[in-house]
Every structure is written in structure tokens, then in C-alpha cells.
Amino acid sequence: MNRVIIDRECKLEVRNSQLIVEDKKVPLRYIDFLYLIGEIEINTKTIMKLLKEDISILIQNRGFGLIYPQKSKNNDLKKKQYFALKKEVDIAREIIRKKIQKSIDNLVKLNKKIVVDFKILDEISSKDSLLGIEGNFAKEYFKEYFSLFDKTLTKGYRSKRPPEDVVNALMSYLYTLLYYEIANRLIFYGFEVGISYLHESFRDHMSLASDLLEVFRSDVDVFVYEMFDNKKVIKKDFTKEKKGIFLRSEKRKEIWSDIKDFFENLKIDEEIAWLRRMIEN
Structure with a gap:
């Protein structure tokens, strides 16, 4: 793209x-x-x-x-998305399975380790229970992840609205950018981004993009770690405001080429193709 x-x-x-x-x-x-x-x-x-x-x-x-263009594309796919809501728990389960497995693999790259019993996922029959498992995993995951950073950079936990430290600020910024990148790809391929299987749709939330973003979150986390570890981003590149801590605009300009390369190397189209198979099968 x-x-x-x-x-x-x-x-x-x-x-x-x-x-x-x-x-x-x-x-x-x-x-x-x-x-x-x-x-x-x-x-x-x-x-x-x-x-x-x-x-x-x-x-x-x-x-x-x-x-984005409002031309109607691939109405047949949109119908299949709607009918696939009958198996939303199965699709949500596989999204979470992918997320957890990739998170484990990415932690290994950073010399960290978490052990997960995937059999528990197969025993779950409700989305709320799946989200509970995902939430428990996230606590363990972020405990390991944030331990990689100097204590001057992070408070040691995930904070979103607002981000409370510079690591969380960069994570949130990149998650948001990637959400829109994925949404645009889904629209390009003819998906209805308001029909989703893991996240709830509301107002203008493109919830299907949020579904697929879960698969890539730990990739973003590795990228964030590398940016700090390689000193491409440092603490003074952020500003503290009433609404939280944010990356300065001049630094955003400096690292655009890094972000662009990172996005290009993500296998977004492959995961979209996988999601389509889950919907159609």
C-alpha cells in the first residue's frame, strides 16, 4: 500500500x-x-x-x-460477515489464540517467557469468558514487558487514557496509527468494519479493525522497546499535558521513516486473508 x-x-x-x-x-x-x-x-x-x-x-x-471512499465494495463479503456472527465466539477465540501465541513469541525475542495452557481456550463457550482469559494473560504479559525498561521511563503497567509515562505514550500512539492502517486495508478489501467478533461495535468505532489489531499489538510493543533501546526515542521527546504524556510533533516527524518501515514489514494482508477464511468457512 x-x-x-x-x-x-x-x-x-x-x-x-x-x-x-x-x-x-x-x-x-x-x-x-x-x-x-x-x-x-x-x-x-x-x-x-x-x-x-x-x-x-x-x-x-x-x-x-x-x-475513505464510500463506494460499495464486495457486498457478498459483507453478507458473509453478518452470517458469521453466528460463530462469533469461535472467531473471537482464534483471534485471542493468535494474539497470545504471538505475544509469547515476541517476549521470547526479548528474553522473557510466559507459559500458557491453550487447552483452556477450547473449553470456553462465551465471549465474556474469553475476554477474561485474555485480560489475565495481559496482566502477566505486561508485567514481563515493562520490566525490560528503566524505571525512569515507565511506571511498570499499561495506562491508556491518559498514558501516564513515555513508554505507554508511544505504545498508544502507534496502536492508534495501526488501527487506522488496518481499518483502511479492511475497507479497501470490501469488509464492513462495523461488523466484528471480539470487540463491540458502537457509534463510529471500526470494531473489526480493533479485532485484527489484537494480533499485532505485541509487534508494536517490540518496536517500542527497540526504539527506546536504540535511543531513537528518549524521555525528552515527550511532553506532559493535562490529558497525559504525548510524543512531541517534531519527534514524530523524525521517526516517520521508522514507523513506515515497521508497518510495511507487518503481515497485515496475510492476517486479513486469514480473517476472511474464518468468516467464510
Whole structure:
């Protein structure tokens, strides 16, 4: 998937099937996903031209927003998603199994170890019970994971809203970015992102993206550890605000190439294909 990332104050236009960014021009045929970060001027006419070319737009300022083409794709798949709700516990079980197994494997890469009896998963018949098992595993997992960091970087536990330390801040930021990346891929392949099997759908929550994100969370965690371990990110790269601790905008710009490479190496399309098989079989 071809991404164009624009992270400086500028004005965007589309002319002659090209995206115009100041003195630079990018043919629209080379763009699948456009990241707009910060104070960028773009009008509705330009947005509509981008959507017409099947280009999704992720806008990030204080929050995030995804604008994507509303063309109806693959209605047959959407019907299959709906009928697959009859086996949502089975699909949710396999998502959690994948998440736990990958988390264990990734901890091994970091010289940490957790032992899990997967037979318990097979005995579960309700989603609430599955989530209970996943929650208990997460406690053990994060206990091992956060022990890898110096105590000046983390309080030793997962904190989300708001993130209470710099490690959690980078984790949350990357989880959110990856959520939108996965959502865009699912939409591209014709999935209905509001039909999910592990997470509950509400308002504009793209819950199917949250389902699939679970499989990749520990990959993000390894990436976060490596960024701190290699000193590509340090404590002063973050700012403390009333709503929590956040990565500074100038540092985001510096590490975009690392994030982009990380996303490219994730096997998102393979896991989407796996999810589709689970839905259709």
C-alpha cells in the first residue's frame, strides 16, 4: 500500500491527476493512503477528487479522523460477515489464540517467557469468558514487558487514557496509527468494519479493525522497546499535558521513516486473508 505522509504546514491541491504540495507533485495513481499531520490547508473539492481516485485520508492533529471512499465494495463479503456472527465466539477465540501465541513469541525475542495452557481456550463457550482469559494473560504479559525498561521511563503497567509515562505514550500512539492502517486495508478489501467478533461495535468505532489489531499489538510493543533501546526515542521527546504524556510533533516527524518501515514489514494482508477464511468457512 502506497502512503504519502505530509507533516508540515502547507496547502494541498489536486490538478491534472496530481497531488500538488508546494513545489512537489505526486501522481494520484501512486497514492493509496494519504496521511495529513498538523496544520494543513485542504478544501472539500480537493478531498472529493482524492476520494474519487479511491484514496483514503488519515487526518491527525489533536485527534484522528479517517475519510475513505464510500463506494460499495464486495457486498457478498459483507453478507458473509453478518452470517458469521453466528460463530462469533469461535472467531473471537482464534483471534485471542493468535494474539497470545504471538505475544509469547515476541517476549521470547526479548528474553522473557510466559507459559500458557491453550487447552483452556477450547473449553470456553462465551465471549465474556474469553475476554477474561485474555485480560489475565495481559496482566502477566505486561508485567514481563515493562520490566525490560528503566524505571525512569515507565511506571511498570499499561495506562491508556491518559498514558501516564513515555513508554505507554508511544505504545498508544502507534496502536492508534495501526488501527487506522488496518481499518483502511479492511475497507479497501470490501469488509464492513462495523461488523466484528471480539470487540463491540458502537457509534463510529471500526470494531473489526480493533479485532485484527489484537494480533499485532505485541509487534508494536517490540518496536517500542527497540526504539527506546536504540535511543531513537528518549524521555525528552515527550511532553506532559493535562490529558497525559504525548510524543512531541517534531519527534514524530523524525521517526516517520521508522514507523513506515515497521508497518510495511507487518503481515497485515496475510492476517486479513486469514480473517476472511474464518468468516467464510
